[in-house]
Amino acid sequence: MGIQSVENKAKEASRDVTPREYRMYIANKAVESPRKFLDVTNKYTGVVEAKVQLATHQDIDQAIDAAVKAQPAMAALGSYERKTILLQVVTELKRRSEEIAQLLTMECGKPIKDARGEVTRSIDTFQVAAEESTRIYGEHLPLDISPRNKGLQGIVRKFPIGPISMVSPWNFPLNLVAHKVAPALAVGCTFVLKPSSRTPLSALVLGEILETCELLPKGAFSILPVSREDADMFTVDERFKLLTFTGSGMAGWGMKARAGKKKVVMELGGNAPCIVEDLVPDLDYTIQRLVMGGFYQGGQSCIHMQRLYIHERLYDQVKHAFLEAVKKLKVGNPFDEDTFLGPMISESAAKGIEEWIHEAVEKGGKLLAGGHRSGSFLEPTVLENVPMEANARKEEIFGPVVLLYSYKDFKEAVDEANNTHYGLQSGVFTSDLNKAFYAFEHLEAGGVVLNDSPSVRVDSQPYGGLKDSGIQREGVKYAMEDMLEHKVLVMRNVGVL
Amino acid sequence: MGIQSVENKAKEASRDVTPREYRMYIANKAVESPRKFLDVTNKYTGVVEAKVQLATHQDIDQAIDAAVKAQPAMAALGSYERKTILLQVVTELKRRSEEIAQLLTMECGKPIKDARGEVTRSIDTFQVAAEESTRIYGEHLPLDISPRNKGLQGIVRKFPIGPISMVSPWNFPLNLVAHKVAPALAVGCTFVLKPSSRTPLSALVLGEILETCELLPKGAFSILPVSREDADMFTVDERFKLLTFTGSGMAGWGMKARAGKKKVVMELGGNAPCIVEDLVPDLDYTIQRLVMGGFYQGGQSCIHMQRLYIHERLYDQVKHAFLEAVKKLKVGNPFDEDTFLGPMISESAAKGIEEWIHEAVEKGGKLLAGGHRSGSFLEPTVLENVPMEANARKEEIFGPVVLLYSYKDFKEAVDEANNTHYGLQSGVFTSDLNKAFYAFEHLEAGGVVLNDSPSVRVDSQPYGGLKDSGIQREGVKYAMEDMLEHKVLVMRNVGVL
Amino acid sequence: MGIQSVENKAKEASRDVTPREYRMYIANKAVESPRKFLDVTNKYTGVVEAKVQLATHQDIDQAIDAAVKAQPAMAALGSYERKTILLQVVTELKRRSEEIAQLLTMECGKPIKDARGEVTRSIDTFQVAAEESTRIYGEHLPLDISPRNKGLQGIVRKFPIGPISMVSPWNFPLNLVAHKVAPALAVGCTFVLKPSSRTPLSALVLGEILETCELLPKGAFSILPVSREDADMFTVDERFKLLTFTGSGMAGWGMKARAGKKKVVMELGGNAPCIVEDLVPDLDYTIQRLVMGGFYQGGQSCIHMQRLYIHERLYDQVKHAFLEAVKKLKVGNPFDEDTFLGPMISESAAKGIEEWIHEAVEKGGKLLAGGHRSGSFLEPTVLENVPMEANARKEEIFGPVVLLYSYKDFKEAVDEANNTHYGLQSGVFTSDLNKAFYAFEHLEAGGVVLNDSPSVRVDSQPYGGLKDSGIQREGVKYAMEDMLEHKVLVMRNVGVL
């Protein structure tokens, strides 16, 4: 079925819906008084299915103020109280998982299977945070390391850093919110969250859930859809002690510069390479993982496998099998169980990717598969030998596009994989011990995935990028670290009677 | 002896000296080609005793370039090689300790006893770093935390972050350099250091020592005195991966905003309070520690005890004994063994403090001791009940000034201690278990010192501030953490045959 | 109500019951073929309410054999599989909590409130283990610590030690089983458990639950009531890699000597002291905690507060209030909601304690309260100034007996508290910082409880004794440590291409 007819089907599926209204949350409560609304479209049909309250500057100010005031009570919660809150979220997400998955598919356009996967992962994220909430260990230090320090000992404990500003993206509307909210609850930080304006709904459902958590001090959380113009306070307001942002590099680095005295955590883009030195354990499995890495969620992931480096002795074999597999990927209605690729997040996003594909071909790349667009739908696309100067090679392509390259020598492949300003994750298929560890040491990336695509992320692993891909790490307990301030108690001659 | 006659003596001590010339270091080598020179004065006599090469924009650029090129070789050093380098520094600092102490006293004006103490502490700092250099442990993680992640395990290792930009202050010209250089060597990061223009000499002696360390890859270090106007590259150059700055808050927060993508570590000012709830173990010891905290190095320390809160039942007793002790402090020639206070770093610094003392009195504070200035000399000064709106209360006073206050209730004392935009260290004298832990939990400071002044710092402790006092921590292994990038190796089905 | 009438009521409550039969578990399965039976009495009425299969020598041999064979499959379980098993146990314990609590009260005689508390704690124990099962972290070590070791690095991982022999006591028939079983499941060790012959029922219910856990490899667990004569294989069989025993010192140390090559964990008796230096925060709370420590479960706990040292300035006040509170404790039917003390585990146990009370008085102690026995019921008893040579002072008294002493000086109180061959836990009430830390450093006990009785145990804390009170620690993750064997992978020149 051509990409044109996919779009036609989508248009046919459009029908009038009375949009459901969603309220935002200030200081733990759904807002009752009137506000402007933001339209949220069904990304498959283009129909406006939801209307979401838009926060004003005054709303944000009020939310921050509430977060500041609630912080002492939040910090005073016992470990088991923070855990209880997190487990309530787990329970509710489990209970409402299908509903939320449907919502995710609607607001984001991601295939329902992927949406269900995201809900499952979000449950994991909150569950891991619940378990970590009772494991914030401190240290006892001997400090009498020289005669001058005789009689000194120390205790290091970690305390919540204070109110957190959270800005999250549209591609994982729930789980990338979970990766900020769950650690904050685990450590006892209040927060104000700005979900993506394109996909705010599942975050607001989380608000619904949190609203019912009675242990949460009033003011502990606010969830505020905001237009980009009004969002500046999330970056600059000095009442926040941490700004945690997931999104594009351009936005992120600009925010870092204006963040003032607060700490920043930046989870930004990628341009993930994968090196196939061996078929591990065999061709079928390798291809299956490569296809997953390249086209999962239409490539709309920071760790989307964008570049595939294949050893020359395997090149033809892998290329052939990969193309065969790509051809079989079903593009279509994301609510269908067997759909692998839904629409891009927007027609303009799809157009941008299409342009980069054209540019890549113009600059010397060869189109091996796909390349067509209709509306917001894109065919899964494979290109070969796209040169460095093309955007598709150089920048992050947030779509279902994979670039193939052949190489002779493993070290050169690593160098070429590193030839980018990004450094989030990389993949390597090899059964060679030394190449595996060489890759770990030399691939410039926060994560190196062995014998899978770079697109693997376990929600408890340290996750984050080098170079332009970001600063600091997420992954529940790693995210918690940046939300905790270390304090030392230096004790002189304590215990001497 | 009045403060006027102290200054007269200092003037008398002035004599013509042929300034010694010091060379800066680019890419491990002393620079031979001609440069402009910076004058370094003897802070006691005011005589120019040294001339120091001044780096140009091109020098800095060349130094950064060398650091970037040397980074792979630096990262490839074995643990024992990094340790060997650090132990060579320890050996040389021990061998040359009296020479360096004299130099510190000359360039900084600090009493020779304090200068010797600083050398000893610097030796500790490098020794601790040598020991930590073989203890950079990683983690092995089970990642099969849910069915979807079956067969996954991970290894987390820490790798040097890359070239580091270091900017250090004048008040501890050697040890605050050591707290940046030693961790960098321990982890395997190259660096370019800008020592304070007022006190660059001991840093350059460190350059002399490092020049002889043959294991250090060429390009690993540069030490460049720079005028403030030319120093911008230390902040903005994106080839640096970390900016570590110790100095004033005004400078530091400005640098953070312009630091681009790199990480920042900021060790800034303080306004340290001390609460005396009990005499622990007795009056004499308490007073001795309070005087040390208030007047050590003329109060030219970030953790100078600026504010002293005394329980009302002890107020008169402590105030009296404190004033008695302050009167006995000898101000004078810093090269004399029995001098407790030398000159301030400059006459203009001394004048600024004098003005704040006057302002404090004008606004309602009472002068209990000291208050006079002559040239760069200041009397140790004690004020009472200085109101919040005076700079001496509100801001950091980098001089021999202590403010006394009485309080009734411990919680109020903690609140008042927290009533500042700084949060570096605090001191509490109490023998009460609950007050001690209440203080640990509630004093807004990176460090709480129990039964000593807030001025205690062990070189291996985590050290750094909350609020406007900075971001991140130093203290060798804590400083190393920010110089290390965490990478995870996610392994799928490894070990399956 | 006198103790005699309590016993009379108990006798009246006796009625004929058809004993329920309980089967033991070999290799995950309830045993179907006929065995001899052990009678289990209702400890309140004395009526046989259950009959439990008794394992033969052949049964034990078969169970060990199954455990050995199942070990590789058990070790191969993924983290999430071990976690799933543990969470199944949590779910079932929650579902059946009231049923199990009733069973505990019946088989053990403990008041129903305490039984419910034990079930709740057991749920915690399994929950903590579930969470720890995905947190068995290893280490990556730099091993190139000197030139000779150039190119070496290491990975340390923890592997299950192998089949575990477990022997558990009667006083917490479920939670002290949980403290062995849950960690074993968390790390992946198979086990054979011998519950106490007096109170095997709740352990067998746990067997019922585990039988339904399909992820557990066949052979992973056996639960075998055994007569003492036949129990020797639990100690001596070399197929076990670890023997973990909780019970009396006499039994435990004897087992250690015959344990062969296997590791041993011994959680033995105590003789817990408590020092009251201050009333923290006040008299009421202090008394409430002291009464709880002294008489909870009729003192049938390893951390029963046996000795109470009260500062002389507080002695009369505390003694008076303590005696008042003790008088109000209700002895009676453990199934009644308001009963504080039920029967002792047996009449002979009660008689033994009675004899020690008499001996204590004969040797100079003064009886302040209680002292009477009827059947298996004992009055809560308080003695004063019992001398060292009396068993009640010297040995562990496993009953509702507290000894009072007055002291002058805190250090002497600590010395006297240490004047015992036991060292499990100690309690200290003080608001003095130095006394608190002096106690921590000097009290010879695995745990020092501050401002509560020594009887506090959190199920996640490290728990275990010094001196004759045992060897090694329990407390889920601490117990797991001894069930894990550390292996190091030393890698030479890995990653070099």
Add this chain to the structure above:
Amino acid sequence: MGIQSVENKAKEASRDVTPREYRMYIANKAVESPRKFLDVTNKYTGVVEAKVQLATHQDIDQAIDAAVKAQPAMAALGSYERKTILLQVVTELKRRSEEIAQLLTMECGKPIKDARGEVTRSIDTFQVAAEESTRIYGEHLPLDISPRNKGLQGIVRKFPIGPISMVSPWNFPLNLVAHKVAPALAVGCTFVLKPSSRTPLSALVLGEILETCELLPKGAFSILPVSREDADMFTVDERFKLLTFTGSGMAGWGMKARAGKKKVVMELGGNAPCIVEDLVPDLDYTIQRLVMGGFYQGGQSCIHMQRLYIHERLYDQVKHAFLEAVKKLKVGNPFDEDTFLGPMISESAAKGIEEWIHEAVEKGGKLLAGGHRSGSFLEPTVLENVPMEANARKEEIFGPVVLLYSYKDFKEAVDEANNTHYGLQSGVFTSDLNKAFYAFEHLEAGGVVLNDSPSVRVDSQPYGGLKDSGIQREGVKYAMEDMLEHKVLVMRNVGVL
């Protein structure tokens, strides 16, 4: 040169020497009063070169008593004081290194190069311990994991366990003493050491050094050569809190059974296998490491490579090259710089090995090289296909003997490597990632060495065996763990005002 003529040369080298007298150490002091003497022979010439005081039962009792009395003072030493002591030992060992190496060669017969290596390693061991002595970290734990535990927090600190009984072997007379003494000093435990009666001299030199360490409390250490009959107190005396033994399995397991209540650390024998699956990185290097593993110190090491499993495709090539290399090994005077093998520790030991070689051949093994003995000298011996029932295959052969086997499949090689009652260390040469990790997971050994022989030991690595090879781990910080008792301070409502 035949083995006979080597022995002849040794006999010729014999000459009359007046034996030097060595004193033992009780309570830090060399013993002055008369004692019986033990003869120590030069293992090359057979001449008695030293006479060593022999401890009586009373001496041991006195030493233990002193250790008990000194323990509180030892525990009270500051971190830097323990470090100072250890660094004094480092300094003295460096200063006297050649003297001690000569002594080691004399008393032990090990080649002078190996003796120097042992001294260097011992220096490392003490140096690592010095660094660890200031790094005994404790933990702060949140304990409020459920409502019942509200307000609880904990501190876990490690305290010295108490007086240690140390029994060390003859094959590394200094470094295996260092691995017990250095950790004990690092944690603050007093000790009584029984060095091997055959090689007590270097341990007594260590006594000489420790005698001069003035910070050591009187009584902190005793070093007592004892005849086996009188050594029982080292095992059974209950005043010791830990028995740490390195030696044969037969002795060790017997001691464990009689050790009473104390902890035991057992470092026993091995039967180390090495699997050559690939040549890594090439034949030359592989052979060089295999020869080192098989014949270093005449195979008198617990991790001597006894069994060599070679993949059949490499078998002939490796066998040939190995035999070539073995032929070149020089047997002779251990004081010669180019000697690779000196004498065995005794003629009877050599005879025992010779018998096992004969038995191996009788039972079907094939002698490929060596096999002859003259006096205490043995030729380096290589056997092929020695069957399981021969002692040379089944038991630990403490001599220069290597058994070759060919295998087809890696997993079978691992199974065969595991087919032994020992489990100390194993070696694997492979460049395959999965085989490497399979080996790590499945080889039953405390350590798996990748791409080197099993004989590698870094003094800071965890070291110790599974199965009959021992219990617990050594390796400075790992040894320290067993010398430290964990205590928890459980604090209720601390910090509440």
